[in-house]
Amino acid sequence: MSDGRPVHPPLAQFPVIDDCLQIGGMPLTQLAMRVGQTPFYAYDRHLLTERVASLRGVLPSAVELHYAIKANPMPALVQHMAGLVNGFDVASLGELHIALDAGMAPAAISFAGPGKRPMELAAAIAAGITIHLESFNETETVARLSQEQQRPARVAVRVNADFELKAAGMKMGGGPKPFGVDAEQVPRLLRQISDLALDFQGFHIFSGSQNLRPAAIIEAQNQTFELALRLAVDAPTPVCSLNIGGGFGIPYFPGDTPLDLAPIAANLARWLPIVKQQLPVARVILELGRYLVGEAGIYVAEVIDRKVSRGHTFLITNGGLHHHLAASGNFGQVIRKNYPVAVGNRVIGTERETVTVVGPLCTPLDILAERMELPKADIGDLIVVFQSGAYGLTASPTSFLSHPPCPEILL
Numbered sequence: 565m566s567d568g569r570p571v572h573p574p575l576a577q578f579p580v581i582d583d584c585l586q587i588g589g590m591p592l593t594q595l596a597m598r599v600g601q602t603p604f605y606a607y608d609r610h611l612l613t614e615r616v617a618s619l620r621g622v623l624p625s626a627v628e629l630h631y632a633i634k635a636n637p638m639p640a641l642v643q644h645m646a647g648l649v650n651g652f653d654v655a656s657l658g659e660l661h662i663a664l665d666a667g668m669a670p671a672a673i674s675f676a677g678p679g680k681r682p683m684e685l686a687a688a689i690a691a692g693i694t695i696h697l698e699s700f701n702e703t704e705t706v707a708r709l710s711q712e713q714q715r716p717a718r719v720a721v722r723v724n725a726d727f728e729l730k731a732a733g734m735k736m737g738g739g740p741k742p743f744g745v746d747a748e749q750v751p752r753l754l755r756q757i758s759d760l761a762l763d764f765q766g767f768h769i770f771s772g773s774q775n776l777r778p779a780a781i782i783e784a785q786n787q788t789f790e791l792a793l794r795l796a797v798d799a800p801t802p803v804c805s806l807n808i809g810g811g812f813g814i815p816y817f818p819g820d821t822p823l824d825l826a827p828i829a830a831n832l833a834r835w836l837p838i839v840k841q842q843l844p845v846a847r848v849i850l851e852l853g854r855y856l857v858g859e860a861g862i863y864v865a866e867v868i869d870r871k872v873s874r875g876h877t878f879l880i881t882n883g884g885l886h887h888h889l890a891a892s893g894n895f896g897q898v899i900r901k902n903y904p905v906a907v908g909n910r911v912i913g914t915e916r917e918t919v920t921v922v923g924p925l926c927t928p929l930d931i932l933a934e935r936m937e938l939p940k941a942d943i944g945d946l947i948v949v950f951q952s953g954a955y956g957l958t959a960s961p962t963s964f965l966s967h968p969p970c971p972e973i974l975l
């Protein structure tokens with residue numbers, strides 16, 4: 565090492581043996597051979613299991629956990645999650661099929677999202693899952709389809725809250741939003757649900773994503789419970805599910821610290837008896853995507869070329885934004901920051917250098933790491949992007965520049 569600073573394994577969940585990153589108990593180099601090609605995504609099922617177990621160990625046991633499939637819809641991973649969580653949240657007919665294929669009970673699947681098409685709603689009714697209603701028109705369509713099928717649809721109301729999640733990466737509620745029905749219009753929607761004889765289940769209030777500040781999450785949860793209790797007064801039948809969203813973030817960037825769950829769990833424990841008293845049959849559900857799967861996955865690309873341009877070294881890999889838009893900084897980041905990156909087969913290496921790691925696409929946006937200090941890497945070395953288990957492949961423009969598809973494996 566050139567500067568004498570200690571170099572730690574990039575992330576504790578992946579051990580390093582003989583300077584090679586291990587995943588699923590296997591050296592990364594061996595895994596690359598087993599996959600048969602680069603680039604690829606790899607997810608570790610033991611890390612998924614541990615993550616859910618440690619979360620359940622902290623949360624009050626009455627809180628149910630749902631997995632939001634859009635974070636990572638790989639069927640084998642969803643299948644594994646089916647054995648760990650209480651339910652799934654889907655956002656399309658495609659995700660609904662994955663959820664049902666994984667063996668999740670229909671009653672434990674909910675379907676949210678704006679602009680659900682009649683065909684998707686009809687499939688949801690036939691499957692017997694819960695539809696999260698996002699508009700008055702949608703409610704009418706659901707009622708019509710229910711009547712056609714002679715099956716009362718199970719519905720919940722997705723509420724666009726009258727508050728915002730502070731310090732969230734992505735705000736999903738508060739102010740004018742395409743998601744859910746504004747809190748002040750919910751009493752009218754509840755009357756419509758009652759008039760149309762739909763099978764009312766409860767409320768869904770999801771205010772935002774990628775939050776690392778417990779105080780902000782607690783404040784949003786407090787406002788969520790208060791709002792739900794207020795809205796429940798107009799419910800046509802007892803509230804049996806109260807989905808309070810999630811928003812739990814994971815650390816990506818220098819200075820980010822892992823979310824401290826203890827104060828959040830304590831706040832939930834304070835609310836549960838209040839909910840029990842006012843909504844005696846309501847199950848309280850946390851729906852999480854990124855927090856459950858994000859840290860269990862890596863993206864692996866191979867160095868195809870290295871070159872020096874006006875004194876700056878570029879590592880050019882066969883992977884890039886077409887597989888991993890988020891790591892390139894183009895999935896909702898305002899200022900581009902580097903995801904954690906390592907040279908997987910040379911974690912400490914001998915010499916270090918500052919490089920920019922790019923992909924093969926003809927666009928300056930195709931960056932995996934910008935001006936990052938890494939061990940000196942050669943052609944054939946494996947670049948690893950950590951924290952890649954959520955919003956990776958399916959959140960990327962895979963057709964852009966017509967490169968080959970990227971395999972995903974679950975170890």
Ligand SMILES: *Cc1c(COP(=O)(O)O)cnc(C)c1O
Nearest residue numbers: 632635770773774810852853854
């Ligand atoms: C995307 C989404 C989630 C998951 O969000 P994460 O930030 O990945 O936890 C949960 N619920 C709904 C309704 C969503 O749209």
